Amino acid sequence: MTKQVSLLELEQHELFLRRHIGPSDAEQAQMLDYVGAESLDDLTQQIVPEGIRLPTPLTVGESKGEAEALATLKAMADQNQVFKSYIGSGYYGTEVPSVILRNVLENPGWYTAYTPYQPEIAQGRLEAILNFQQLSMDLSGLDLASASLLDEATAAAEAMALAKRVSKNKKCNLYYIADDVFEQTRDVVINRAEHFGFEVKVGPAEDAKNHDIFGALLQYPNRFGEISDHSGLIAELKANKAVVAVAADIMALVLLKSPGSLGADVVLGSAQRFGVPMGFGGPHAAFFVTRDAYKRSMPGRIIGVSKDTRGNKALRMAMQTREQHIRREKANSNICTAQVLLANMASFYAVFHGPHGLRMIAERINRLTDIVAHGLKAKGVALANNSWFDTLTFTSDDKDAIVKRSVAAQVNLRLDSEGSLGVSIDETTTRDDVAVLFDVILGEGHGLEVASIDAELAEQGSNSIPAELIRDEDILTHPVFNSYQSETEMMRYIKRLENKDLALNHSMISLGSCTMKLNAGSEMIPVSWPEFANMHPFCPADQAQGYSAMINQLSDWLVNITGYDAVCMQPNSGAQGEYAGLLAIKKYHESRGEGHRNICLIPQSAHGTNPASAQMASLKVVVVACDKSGNVDMDDLRAKASELADNLSCIMITYPSTHGVYEEQVREICEVVHQHGGQVYMDGANMNAQVGLTSPGFIGSDVSHLNLHKTFAIPHGGGGPGMGPIGVKAHLAPFVAGHSLVKDGNASQDNGAVSAAPFGSAGILPISWGYIAMLGTKGLTQSTQVAMLNANYLTKKLSEHYPILYTGRNDRVAHECIVDLRPIKDASGVSEMDIAKRLMDYGFHSPTMSFPVAGTLMVEPTESESKFEIDRFVEAMISIKAEITKVESGDWPADNNPLVNAPHTLADIVDPAFDARPYDRQVAAYPVESCKLDKFWPTVNRIDDVYGDRNLFCSCPPLESYSGE
Numbered sequence: 001m002t003k004q005v006s007l008l009e010l011e012q013h014e015l016f017l018r019r020h021i022g023p024s025d026a027e028q029a030q031m032l033d034y035v036g037a038e039s040l041d042d043l044t045q046q047i048v049p050e051g052i053r054l055p056t057p058l059t060v061g062e063s064k065g066e067a068e069a070l071a072t073l074k075a076m077a078d079q080n081q082v083f084k085s086y087i088g089s090g091y092y093g094t095e096v097p098s099v100i101l102r103n104v105l106e107n108p109g110w111y112t113a114y115t116p117y118q119p120e121i122a123q124g125r126l127e128a129i130l131n132f133q134q135l136s137m138d139l140s141g142l143d144l145a146s147a148s149l150l151d152e153a154t155a156a157a158e159a160m161a162l163a164k165r166v167s168k169n170k171k172c173n174l175y176y177i178a179d180d181v182f183e184q185t186r187d188v189v190i191n192r193a194e195h196f197g198f199e200v201k202v203g204p205a206e207d208a209k210n211h212d213i214f215g216a217l218l219q220y221p222n223r224f225g226e227i228s229d230h231s232g233l234i235a236e237l238k239a240n241k242a243v244v245a246v247a248a249d250i251m252a253l254v255l256l257k258s259p260g261s262l263g264a265d266v267v268l269g270s271a272q273r274f275g276v277p278m279g280f281g282g283p284h285a286a287f288f289v290t291r292d293a294y295k296r297s298m299p300g301r302i303i304g305v306s307k308d309t310r311g312n313k314a315l316r317m318a319m320q321t322r323e324q325h326i327r328r329e330k331a332n333s334n335i336c337t338a339q340v341l342l343a344n345m346a347s348f349y350a351v352f353h354g355p356h357g358l359r360m361i362a363e364r365i366n367r368l369t370d371i372v373a374h375g376l377k378a379k380g381v382a383l384a385n386n387s388w389f390d391t392l393t394f395t396s397d398d399k400d401a402i403v404k405r406s407v408a409a410q411v412n413l414r415l416d417s418e419g420s421l422g423v424s425i426d427e428t429t430t431r432d433d434v435a436v437l438f439d440v441i442l443g444e445g446h447g448l449e450v451a452s453i454d455a456e457l458a459e460q461g462s463n464s465i466p467a468e469l470i471r472d473e474d475i476l477t478h479p480v481f482n483s484y485q486s487e488t489e490m491m492r493y494i495k496r497l498e499n500k501d502l503a504l505n506h507s508m509i510s511l512g513s514c515t516m517k518l519n520a521g522s523e524m525i526p527v528s529w530p531e532f533a534n535m536h537p538f539c540p541a542d543q544a545q546g547y548s549a550m551i552n553q554l555s556d557w558l559v560n561i562t563g564y565d566a567v568c569m570q571p572n573s574g575a576q577g578e579y580a581g582l583l584a585i586k587k588y589h590e591s592r593g594e595g596h597r598n599i600c601l602i603p604q605s606a607h608g609t610n611p612a613s614a615q616m617a618s619l620k621v622v623v624v625a626c627d628k629s630g631n632v633d634m635d636d637l638r639a640k641a642s643e644l645a646d647n648l649s650c651i652m653i654t655y656p657s658t659h660g661v662y663e664e665q666v667r668e669i670c671e672v673v674h675q676h677g678g679q680v681y682m683d684g685a686n687m688n689a690q691v692g693l694t695s696p697g698f699i700g701s702d703v704s705h706l707n708l709h710k711t712f713a714i715p716h717g718g719g720g721p722g723m724g725p726i727g728v729k730a731h732l733a734p735f736v737a738g739h740s741l742v743k744d745g746n747a748s749q750d751n752g753a754v755s756a757a758p759f760g761s762a763g764i765l766p767i768s769w770g771y772i773a774m775l776g777t778k779g780l781t782q783s784t785q786v787a788m789l790n791a792n793y794l795t796k797k798l799s800e801h802y803p804i805l806y807t808g809r810n811d812r813v814a815h816e817c818i819v820d821l822r823p824i825k826d827a828s829g830v831s832e833m834d835i836a837k838r839l840m841d842y843g844f845h846s847p848t849m850s851f852p853v854a855g856t857l858m859v860e861p862t863e864s865e866s867k868f869e870i871d872r873f874v875e876a877m878i879s880i881k882a883e884i885t886k887v888e889s890g891d892w893p894a895d896n897n898p899l900v901n902a903p904h905t906l907a908d909i910v911d912p913a914f915d916a917r918p919y920d921r922q923v924a925a926y927p928v929e930s931c932k933l934d935k936f937w938p939t940v941n942r943i944d945d946v947y948g949d950r951n952l953f954c955s956c957p958p959l960e961s962y963s964g965e
């Protein structure tokens with residue numbers, strides 16, 4: 001097995017592969033021997049059905065190695081021209097506080113964590129998100145905030161969906177969008193409305209009251225910078241049973257009266273300018289706040305305060321029964337991965353600056369804007385604004401000359417479709433910048449002096465914000481926003497939270513379907529490069545050539561890897577990719593005069609986002625049964641496809657299936673659906689078992705999303721960022737998402753948008769670019785093979801102690817396996833939950849619990865885990881099995897044993913009452929020797945879910961309850 005590699009080759013092509021893949025060559029040989037395969041290729045032969053094996057290798061090139069890949073990427077980054085941006089429109093320059101850059105964004109303790117489904121080992125990020133909710137509520141003036149959404153535009157679309165759910169104007173189908181809302185927001189909402197089957201009217205805000213509507217979207221300040229008192233309008237709309245959403249600027253809200261106090265029912269917006277770089281469009285978090293009365297209709301996640309078995313404060317995700325994992329096509333939204341890391345950065349920004357710091361930043365922005373306005377007015381420029389916070393709009397006969405001067409000065413102004421020009425000032429703007437702006441707008445020799453205008457304004461004051469709209473209530477009064485203004489304290493606060501969380505930098509997180517693989521340092525580094533981080537998504541295309549080159553190359557590679565013909569980079573998550581893909585299918589049918597096709601077949605085993613996305617595309621979900629080996633029941637599929645053929649739109653399948661096996665009949669599934677006029681959507685979440693060996697396009701599918709945050713090494717960030725680009729066959733390419741502001745790059749600019757930014761979260765694409773560049777054809781293929789080796793090794797080890805639910809040909813699994821715990825529960829009373837919590841005592845995050853089958857754990861080790869770590873996990877599972885046996889045999893009482901009492905905290909261990917337990921402290925906290933390696937202490941005991949939902953509390957709790965930490 002150990003190959004002879006020349007020294008020079010090792011240097012160039014082998015090193016990164018060896019670092020990305022966990023087991024060494026020698027260990028791989030041992031593991032192959034154990035599972036009964038001659039080689040990786042032999043194992044692949046045994047697992048992957050012959051008929052779908054790619055006949056030739058990928059053509060993504062040779063591995064570049066880390067140094068060369070970084071140098072190549074840097075050369076591309078250098079092709080970007082980072083102009084000073086005054087474009088605004090939802091994206092602003094911001095100073096990422098270094099303490100947050102270094103300790104959060106660039107820290108694997110934060111970026112490699114998973115969504116906090118196991119709250120006892122996630123109290124740190126849960127607290128950071130709770131702070132985000134508190135921040136959102138304080139600024140918006142409403143009482144219930146969600147954790148985070150994908151961007152401002154999709155948050156606005158969610159507000160419309162919420163309005164439809166809660167409006168008392170039940171029969172009405174018309175939604176109103178004010179024409180001064182950001183254009184990208186308007187476009188995404190219109191697109192969403194079209195596919196929900198809502199009608200939309202766009203017009204002047206005040207005109208909304210002349211229509212019979214179920215809801216309306218306003219913006220505050222509007223896209224031209226004007227700040228209007230909408231309270232009268234909102235009251236009138238509400239009197240007519242409309243639900244009113246207000247998109248608002250988070251920084252402006254520091255100084256402005258809250259939209260909630262003006263009567264808004266929903267307040268939403270981007271939190272980008274709170275310390276998250278523009279990144280050519282993302283990733284950024286959106287905030288979403290509404291009334292407590294609408295809590296059951298809320299989209300996305302909500303963090304709530306509950307208590308643990310000791311009665312201590314403990315945080316968790318609340319009211320999950322609203323979400324797609326449980327409600328499927330009846331869910332409020334399809335939101336799964338949702339920008340958590342960026343929400344955390346924004347919340348830390350607020351914690352660090354505190355209310356006074358934020359006010360200073362906002363006032364400074366406003367003052368600089370006042371100076372610009374004052375100067376321009378003095379020189380006779382026609383300002384469109386009567387009021388402003390940071391954005392001015394003006395017209396000029398001299399427009400062409402102004403644009404020319406702006407390019408020369410490396411400055412981007414906003415160029416409106418209406419012909420006007422605009423400037424948005426931000427936190428990074430300086431007095432010198434303003435002087436340059438004067439030169440650009442007025443030409444040399446204007447004679448304006450920033451300092452003297454400033455002095456004048458300081459004396460006479462400014463009334464740029466209407467007096468009746470100046471905020472009159474304090475914000476961020478909670479101690480958490482008033483205690484960490486020194487960098488030392490801030491650093492320690494971040495560290496304190498980090499220490500409560502188990503992330504990949506502690507141990508393996510073998511979450512099935514989530515592919516928690518290595519996010520290599522070399523892949524992550526370019527994310528912070530200013531040439532990528534500080535680009536505005538709507539900057540002129542010629543300034544973004546580096547981004548174009550990188551995105552084009554990545555698209556080409558993904559085309560090669562997926563076997564499709566084109567890739568659309570717009571969706572910000574897997575679920576959003578599903579939505580975008582289904583819309584492409586819908587439009588394709590329409591283009592052929594078959595717009596009536598509205599049935600979406602979905603196998604029982606599908607991920608909850610599949611039916612939730614289908615519902616958003618107004619498709620009717622019909623469930624296809626699975627047989628007892630976990631495969632799609634072909635008879636049922638044939639029967640349904642033929643019975644529903646006239647209206648069949650598509651099927652959504654996952655491959656390898658969520659049951660962790662390569663279904664032999666997958667080509668047949670595609671054929672049956674095609675035969676009846678349907679399209680095949682292949683959920684790409686399991687691409688980690690396909691790359692280099694087979695591909696959705698080769699198998700016969702028409703469209704897939706790729707979770708770049710699973711297979712292609714973007715970290716999970718505690719629940720986002722993500723990227724869910726879709727690959728499509730040529731016939732669907734004309735129907736993928738377009739963008740009205742950025743005309744190139746997407747298949748058709750006329751198609752509706754699914755995200756605010758044309759390339760979604762472009763700022764994290766360098767990670768996936770780096771992953772593919774550094775592994776190359778050989779490394780990618782080998783990664784897939786080792787992912788399967790690791791899974792089969794682990795499965796065989798576990799199968800000696802636990803039943804494995806499904807296996808495919810030759811009794812193999814693909815890249816993950818499902819451990820069936822139902823027989824154990826029947827025999828001993830010990831549940832999958834007890835085992836998940838007990839794993840924490842052993843220092844592990846639980847595998848995926850109860851998906852896709854209730855009462856099971858789904859384990860996916862990925863290629864990045866070493867044999868050492870997999871063996872440690874197996875040791876823990878075997879030890880737990882022995883514990884279960886003791887419960888079963890009655891050695892330990894069913895209601896008092898290390899499993900039902902798990903997880904154990906330090907508080908348990910030092911509690912004298914522990915002596916009364918039927919097991920000792922060693923068993924509780926150090927059940928196996930390897931715990932001593934790096935003991936992880938859960939900071940709370942098991943959390944009471946029912947209590948948390950019954951007593952919903954979603955803001956920062958009073959300080960007293962923080963005791964016991």
Ligand SMILES: *Cc1c(COP(=O)(O)O)cnc(C)c1O
Pocket residue numbers: 335336337513514573574575576607609610654658683685686707722724
């Ligand atoms: C993760 C996952 C999704 C959803 O992807 P997000 O990026 O979280 O939106 C969909 N389907 C399957 C099978 C998944 O594992």
